[in-house]
Amino acid sequence: MKIKITSALLLSMFVSMSANAQEEQSGEKFSAHKAEMIGQLNKEKSMIDASISCINSAAKKEDMQKCHEQRKASMDALRQEREAMQKKRMGEKKERLQKELNEIDAKSAKMGERNSTQK
Secondary structure, three states: OHHHHHHHHHHHHHHHHHHHHHHHHHHHHHHHHHHHHHHHHHHHHHHHHHHHHHHHHOOOHHHHHHHHHHHHHHHHHHHHHHHHHHHHHHHHHHHHHHHHHHHHHHHHHHHHHHHHHHO
């Protein structure tokens, strides 16, 4: 009975220490994410400004169509960039979670070995 209580206490301490470390990292991640979003919005804004300029300088329908095609191409490129960034982030998150899971499994195995040797 004491072994189970000790194991539960150790596991809860590990989880709380991990949560504290994640809270510290979340502030850094928030700042990075905020800067990234501002950068993306600035890219969109510059694309929109370029489209407005193109449309204002258009003299005929064909010019307007070229403006539309340019805007569509630039927005498609931005979309692909975002999708690549999202895939990268998801891969990093998956790796981090797998590493945490492996650490927890290793600690659980060590705790199990200790418990079996104490009996």
